[in-house]
Structures are given as structure tokens and as C-alpha cells.
Amino acid sequence: MTSVPRVASLLVGCAAGFSGDRTDAARPVVDTLIRLGGPAVLIFETLAERTLALAQLARQRDPESGYEPLLDEMLRPVLADCLAHRIPIVGNFGAANPPAAARRVRALAAELGLRMPVVAVVGGDALTSPEQRGLLARTLAEEGQAIEDGTIACANVYLGAEGIADALWQGADVVVTGRVADPSLTVGPALAHFGWALDDWDRLAGATMAGHLLECGAQVCGGYYADPGFKEVPDLATVGFPIARIEADGSCTVFKADRTGGCVDEHTVKEQLLYELHDPSAYLTPDVVADIGAAEVRQVGPDEVRLSGVRGHRRPESLKANVFFANGWLAEGEISYAGPGAEARARLAAEVLRARLGERERQGPLRVDLIGVTSVLGDDTGDAFARLPAGDARDVRLRVAANHADRAGADRLTREVTALYTCGPAGGGGVRTNVRPRLGLRSCLFPRALATATVTLT
């Protein structure tokens, strides 16, 4: 046996898996981290692809907005204890405006009468310089997904863990980031804690997959898992959020916060391990290419599962960039029918809408759903719907949806649905309509050297 000094493991608790996640999730996680003692970090993952784009547009309208709207509600219950117990908080809740989010964190600490935390801002890169925008446009064109000049609404690039690790090394209590790859929220603290080299691929890959298990919050603890009769989850209403104990070799054990519902077993862990993966031997992140081809998942205790054997390969030369562009208007309308002949009346209403709504203003098909009969499994062309024989459903809701180049076309669809009240088949009720602008998305690779992350401590 070698006599390598043992480095204490690192606990990483996760208190949010998306923007709008439960704000009462953090408390049990922090209580558990305090009970267990030792080095610990609390992470919040709140940035889906669209979330950041909408935040960027919000910041264009109001320079003090563009960060996670629930930031206060997420941090208020736990900020005092995290500061008192030296549990750093790391979150991408800075979204499109990490400096404003950092100001809000400091203001919150002042309101609560706490010692002023050291807040680090790890700035994302919105790729706004003319050189960067030009390169994006050229790259997209070369990949056959060109977008029209001047229609880029916003862009962002996925940064890795280094900025977070730097901030923690410098003593940050709270690290506010913009767009970083989700697993990097976990890799950053692990890098800072263990002092791994940036090319220690296997360890980085282990921490990356630990982060992948954590990044959707409750999804590894029985959330998004239950299927009555087949997959029973105890106390789903109080489903717990996860904690990973990361070891110096990059392996980890995942469990859930004390006194919460849900379950952690080999099956919940495998489902989350494969979530949004493509080739399991090449999960690309800015930090490493992770490979779970030889990984093992073992139950090691009640609600405790160990992940080991993750391998890593050299990180990609390029980073992933998302480019959003204005993409017309989505219009939706719904109306309900019930009782004898309900399905026939709903189908007649759909025919009326088809006759009234020409194809001229529309981009693509008019989608028709009969909620309660078929609304999810068919595709937008409606082929599956067309093949479905008419039935005798007695409680159905007609839904139509279409994309339009301009707002006027979208409004016309919703007016026609509303007109079904007096001009459509008998007994229709409960009209709801919705019009909203759409953002198109193109993804491409962007040279690492041309994207910048800045770390600022206040």
C-alpha cells in the first residue's frame, strides 16, 4: 500500500435543477451538509438553453435584470448558514447578468444582517464583438445552417470549470456565473478542493459525471421517475435533492438530503446518468470528454449509490456556442367539448379552422390535437392524426397551433379559435389562446481561445 496522504472527500449538494425549481429544496440539503461536516459546497443549476436567451433579451431591455428571478427566494433560507459553516454557494443564477446578481446577493446579506460575503462573478461571454459575431455567422454558414444578417438576437458560449475553481481558490463565499456547462458547477469546486491538474482526465471525468447526476436536482432522487405499479417512489411530494460525496480519485457516492421523500437506487441513478447523453463513451464538456463505457453503478447503502470507473479523454479544442435569432410568432388556441358527439364536434371545429385559416400567413403546418384522444405522439405534419379513425370520445379539448412570420397572422389564429364560441359547433367552451415570439437556435463550435471568462471578486 502506498502512503499517499488522504484528502478529505468533498460534499456537493444541489438545490436547483432548473430556473423555477422548488425554493424549499435547499434547506434540507444544507442541514444535511452541516450534520455531515467537512468540506462542502452548495450548487444551483438554473440555466436551460432558452432560459439564458430570454435572460439576455431581458437584460437588453433593463440593464439591472437578466439574472435568475427567484434568486432571493432560493438564497434567503440558507445564506446565513452557508456563510456561518463555510459552505460556498456556486450557481449559474447570474444568467445574462452575473454582476447584477452579485449585487443582489450582497444586498440580501445586508438585509439579513450577515457578514458581507465575498462574491465572485464569473462572467460568461455573450460573443458580442463584431469579430466574434462575424466568426459565428461564417461558422453557421459553413455548416449549412446560415441565418440572415442582423437577425442574431443573442449568443452565448459554454465555459468550463476553471473560472469557478479560481474564484473558490481566491476565497469566494458565493460564486455567481453565467453560462457554464452544467457539470462544471461541480467540477469547479472539485478542482479547487483536490487541486487536480487540468489534464487529469479520469478524475475530471468522474467529477463531471457526478455533476451530471446532480445537475437536474431531484431527478436522481426519484423525481421524474415514478410510474405507479412499476416504479414506486415514497413520499414523492417531498422528494429530496441530491448530495454527492466526491473522492480524491473522482469517483462519487450519491445520496439525498435527510428527512426528505424519494429514493436513490441503481435504477434512479442509471436513468439520470444517461439523461441527455448521446454517445456514452464521449460526453463532451468544456472540461473533459467523459466516458461511462466501463462505469459501475452500485448500491452501497439505503438511498446511497456509488458511481466509479468513469474514464476521461482530452477536452475538446472548441467550445459549444448557442446562437438565438428571432423566429416569428407561435399562436395556440384551445376549446373543450364534452358529452355525446364531443369528438365529432371537436373534429368539425378543426375543419372550420382549417377552412378559415389560409396557409398564406403561416410558416409550416397548422397542428391539430385532440387532447384526451391524441395530442403528444404524432408529429407536426398531422399524418398520425389523419390516420386515426374517428372515435366517440366524450371529453376532448381541441388544440391548434402554428408558427407565423408576423404577429398579425398569429393574432388571426387566436381570433378564429375564439370565434368558435358563436360560429363553431355546439357546446364548445373554455377557450384559451396564447401568442408569443419564438427564438430559433443554432449551435456551433467556437474556438476556445476567442472566448473569454473573467473572474472578479467583490
Place this chain on the structure above:
Amino acid sequence: MTRTVELRLAAHGRTGDKGNRSNISVIAWDPALYPLLVDQLTEEAVARRFASRRPTRVTRHLLPNLHAMNFVLDDVLDGGVNDALNLDSHGKALSFVVLAMPLEVPESLLPLLRRPNPNHNDTMETTR
């Protein structure tokens, strides 16, 4: 002797999406059931199941260590969450399309199925 059951009795799974691409994991409830999945849940079978979504490519990645497989379906989300008209524009519900596929299970393996009563009628594949 074999019996045809819904895949849901032998496996579970989850859907993820990125852009216009969906991935669907299929994880065996028991290691002894995994070879059945490898034999029967082929790329072709899954592509046929999703014919109405017109996948341009279906790729299956095997994870024997985990008794699991991961299907990647290209171009099945009507453009993806930013373009599709579907209420479920992420395609989150699609794992259950796979879990409704039929699976031939030898009598000897029936006790390993998730449901206590595998002879129940509604375990047979049904389509409307």
C-alpha cells in the same frame, strides 16, 4: 415457449433532448433480461416504431456494464423545443413509446418481469 409483453415490464427509461435530437435510455430491470433487449430492441425496430416521426438516423449505444442502452434519434422533434408545435416540444413523453414496444420473453424469465402478474391481459401490446 415465449410470451409477448410490453417492454415496460422488463425495462425502464427516460428521454432527453438537445436541439432536434432525442435520446431515450432503456435500462433492464434485471441483468438476465438485458440480452433480450439487445436481441430485440434493434435500431431498425426502434426506427420502425418512430416511423411517423421520420427519424433520419437511429443509433443504439450499448452499456453492458449498466445493463442499459441509449437510443439517439436524429430529427424527430419537429425542429426541437424552439420550433415544434407539439405541446411536448421536448419530446419528454417519447420514452413511453419505446416502453410500449413488444418484447418476447421466454417462460423461464417471466418471474423477473416487474409486474407480479405477467399473464394480465393489458400487458399485451395495444395500439389504437
